[in-house]
Amino acid sequence: MLRKKRLDIYILIMKGDYPMVRNENLELEKEQSRMDHVVSVIDKEIERLAYEYTEKLERQKELLKESSSIKINNSSNEAMWESSGELREFEQNLVIKSNELNQVQNRRAVLEKMQEDPYFGRIDYHNVNEKEEEQIYVGIGSLFDKEENLIVDWRAPISALYYEGNVGDRVKLRFGEHIEAFEVDLKRQFRVRNATITGMIDTDNVMGDPYLLEVLESSSSNLMGPVIATLQKEQNRIVRESTSKNVLIQGVAGSGKTVVMMQKIAYLLYAYRNFLKAEDILLFSPNRIFQAYISQVLPSLGEWDVAGNTFSQFITRRLPSFSLKRSDVGAASSYGAVKGSLPFYDALQRYSRLLKKKHLKFRDIVLHDEVLISKEEIEYYYETIHSQGSLAAKLEILRVQLLQKLEILKEEAVDAEWVDEELQHLSAASMHQFERQTHDITKMEGNIRKEIVAKAFLTVEKKINSQSHIRFLAQYIHFLRVIPQLINLEEFNVSKDDWQEHVKEVVEMLKEKEFSMEDMTAYYALLLQMKGIMQQNSYQYICIDEIQDITPFQLKLLKDLYPRAKYVMAGDLNQNIWQNRLSNQELHQIFKEEEIESHLLLTSYRSTREIMAFADQFASLPERTAKPIRSREKPAVFYANQTDFSEKIRQTILSRIEKGERIAFLSPTIKGAESFASYLDDWNIDYQKIYDENDFLNKQVILMPISLAKGLEFDVAIGLGTDEILKGLSKESYQQIWYTIFSRAMHQLYLVVSNEQTELLKGIDPSTYLHGQETIEVEGGSSNLNK
Ligand SMILES: Nc1ncnc2c1ncn2[C@@H]1O[C@H](COP(=O)(O)OP(=O)(O)OP(=O)(O)O)[C@@H](O)[C@H]1O
Structure with missing residues (x-):
């Protein structure tokens, strides 16, 4: 690793009220020699992990080899049961092993960052009841050497002293159930480059300001940098403390909302590491450029695996056969405002309930260009189902009934002309196969006919299972057409005629399989109503940055999809550049009586x-x-x-x-x-x-x-x-x-x-x-x- 020569070490001389480090040179030497020692421990740990990684990888490869030799034994039921259990166990083992490999890699990546910049702060403190002085060094990850705690993770409870405490202050910290009080005796900040301390300052009462200004004065970059060393008290509190399930971080432009949200994610992953994994967090950002911009922040905080999403990625992944037509801010229309609104979401729910009774758009079920079950017949079945459940439940009953009907049709089809035809063209090889089953000619022909029919009907069966007897797109267009009866369009300054003209434009776009973002979201929501909304527990946290860019419709959809998740939202309603996006009132309407802990950040760190x-x-x-x-x-x-x-x-x-x-x-x-x-x-x-x-x-x-x-x-x-x-x-x-x-x-x-x-x-x-x-x-x- 590259180390700078000691010659260019200097102590940051701060003017004004900020106290310098006392006995600078001596202190600096001591600190540097401690840092050298810590880095040597890091080096060794990296080496050890590299070895561990290779070993684990080898074991993983062996396991893979072994698993390919396991075959399902179907000689008897018991044997089949046993061998498939063995295979499952193997698979689980493989997953565990690959998680372990990931953990080793992540730890190595943190340590590699720490090789360059092991820690940024030191706190000397004592417990007010004990008087014995203790010392911690705070960095992006923790490090032990035997029993000695060389670096404490910035997210550890005790590290809060760095952000909360000024010299002489009493700070109360919570450790699980109990609270302890500490007094800070020294707070030292380091500026480190290539494992060399290039600046060091003892801060008295204005936490981090000299460094903060230095950081803010520096030039911008294409990637957002981490700010753990200069995180401010008000920001730190939001990162660490939440009494409520949902958190809303609002603030002026450049007040660190994104920074705080990222820091909070990293903090949660640390504090709840036994229950919360990166894949339990769904993170939304406004666009992919922003996503790239913040992509380095979590890794710099010691967390690698949280994947970012934009809302359009979230939706387009679920509807891959359509493409998204992007719109310009100038083109933001009142139609978009209608479709992004809560009344529109509500209209969609009411429309779905209506569909239980009528207006469902079906298509014929066809085989070889012949109608097997006509749409009128499907309609008839649908009407005769008396279900108390949801629209999706009723459509599910219909699906089962259609499959039953298909079974009857299958039996009837055995003597159909097209089966005669296929029978004649059967290959010799297939014929021999049937011959092996029976020599009884009549029975054999019966078997062959059944097989031909079963094969042909398989595609129909698949279509019924995927509900392609429902014309989903036509249904969506119908929904749009009846919107004037479901919503008061005047509230959106849209006339009924203009709306119908707009629907025609949507139809034209759909011919090209193209959707606007609002239409795509609403279409997806309608599909969920028809196919069953499937509430999901797959995420424990939904984190949304630039919340003002999301429409009320989109947020409501997320809330219905992930009702049990905790929501962390950051944004600034002043920056709602797309008109009629989320307002505070709508936000509370969506969360109903659920509490939302709200924070307001007013200090602007970005602009002058x-x-x-x-x-x-x-x-x-x-x-x-x-x-x-x-x-x-x-x-x-x-x-x-x-x-x-x-x-x-x-x-x-x-x-x-x-x-x-x-x-x-x-x-x-x-x-x-x-x-x-x-x-x-x-x-x-x-x-x-x-x-x-x-x-x-x-x-x-x-x-x-x-x-x-x-x-x-x-x-x-x-x-x-x-x-x-x-x-x-x-x-x-x-x-x-x-x-x-x-x-x-x-x-x-x-x-x-x-x-x-x-x-x-x-x-x-x-x-x-x-x-x-x-x-x-x-x-x-x-x-x-x-x-
Ligand atoms: N405590 C801090 N120390 C150093 N820099 C900070 C701190 N807080 C915020 N910043 C910097 O201020 C700038 C703005 O932060 P951020 O982008 O998080 O603000 P925001 O409130 O999300 O802005 P916007 O409203 O424009 O989205 C970034 O460069 C960030 O690194």
Whole structure:
């Protein structure tokens, strides 16, 4: 492993109120030599695990070989029973062994991270009743050397002292049933690179602030980093404490909602490790770009196996034969609002109940182009079933009845002409097979006929089992058509005629097997009603980031599918860029009387005071004004109608590129982004267009719509708000869209508008921004942290 030479060690000298480490050099030497020792223990442990892994792998291979030699013995019932039991045991053994292999790999991965950065903090403390001083070092995983506890996992109960306690404070911690009080005597933070301490500070009362500012001042990256070392008290509490089954983490943009949610997942996996596994957690994020962005966070916290999902992945995986038509924010329609709403979900339930009586759409059951059971006949069977159960239960009875009917038809079919025909074309080999069974010609022909019929009817049987006698798509279209009788469309500002026109468009899309996200979700929900909703216990936790991006319909569907799971949700209703997505009231409606523990984070860690002061004027909830902790330059507005516009903005961007900053041109819509692309082409800037969530950010300069930049951050964000771009946008969507765009900027925000009369800046305090064309020098580097 690469180790840095001791020469470049330095102690972080903090100005102002932050106490330095006393006897720096001596202390530093001691700490470094401890760290060297710890790393040597880690090295040895990695070696040991590598050996253990190879051994386990070999054993696994042997087991696999052995299992292939086990055959089911069907000589007698007992023998068959015994041999299949043996096989099952083998399979279970294999699963256990491969889980063990995974655990070894995961532990190795944690240790490899710890080789570079073994721990980030030290706490000296004493139990108030005992006075004897103890010491812990806190890192992403625990490490023991014989009996000695070298590193304590940041999630261990005692590690809460690092986040909760200031020197001299009494901190009460809960250990299972009992509570103990501790006093913190020393809190030391380390900055470590390649196992070398490059900075060290003893913090007195302002936990982590010097490090925090240093971390926040650094440049952004394509991947989100972990923040365990600087997690703040208010964040730590949400991570560790939940008295309620469901948790809602709300907060201003950049307040660490995602960070806290990820940290909470890692914490839960640690705290409940005997009951909770990574596969018990279903994690949703708004799009795949965001998913890629946060993909490193859990591994950096010591957890590897939690898989992320977007809601569209969740649905499309369940309906693989359809494709999803993505929509632009600008195209967000009132129809989408109807279909994403709770009244629509409710309408679907009522419609399903109605289907128990009538309107079910059946198709003929056919064999060789001949109708075996006509749709009228199926309808008749359906009507004569008197079931008290659900729609799905009634359809299940129908399925069984159709199979029974099929049996009768099978018997009748034995003498059918098509069977005569197939009989004549039977191969000699098949004939011989039948001959072996019996020499009685009549019996043999009977057997052959039965076999031919059984084979032909097998496909029909399969179709009945998969309920393809029901025209599910036609049923969905019918549901859409009767919506005006089930919902008051006026509440959504949609006329009945417009709705029916819209249904025609859906029919056209369906001819191409294409669905909008809302339709696909509703179609899936209808299928569940018809096939049985199958409540699932497969997940213990459902974690949803950017909850405001999910529709009430989608959340209700999840809640009905996983009613017993605990929900951890993070989001910001101010960033609801898709109109008519989830509101607080709807959230509570969905969870009914279930308690939701709600948290509100107001400190903004991402953006500067100046950026948030500007952005907050676009937000709809003034009582939730952000409290940023850093200062830099004010946002600057560029006017596209001015002659020097192009040159000035180009110079500005180029100089920021030179500094290595990540820059995003953000438009409300894809169309808007595309309309700006020609400028970037003219300026000869090397940039990447991101119009699809399957793309990944891999350039320094990005052009993208805000829907795909949800949750992301950039050193510099440039909001694109020319009149042409504003044209397609509804006024109601303004607030959230612009707030979200502006709050993507960490250090500097620019805005491009058509001219000084722009609609966008009406009512915005002019002292909160500069005129871009007048700010020729790009300030960038100067930061006055402690303003
Ligand atoms: N305690 C902390 N220490 C260091 N950095 C932090 C801390 N909390 C948050 N951050 C940083 O602040 C930025 C914003 O965090 P995050 O993305 O979690 O916020 P958010 O509230 O989810 O934002 P959005 O509302 O835009 O989705 C990230 O760069 C994150 O690493």
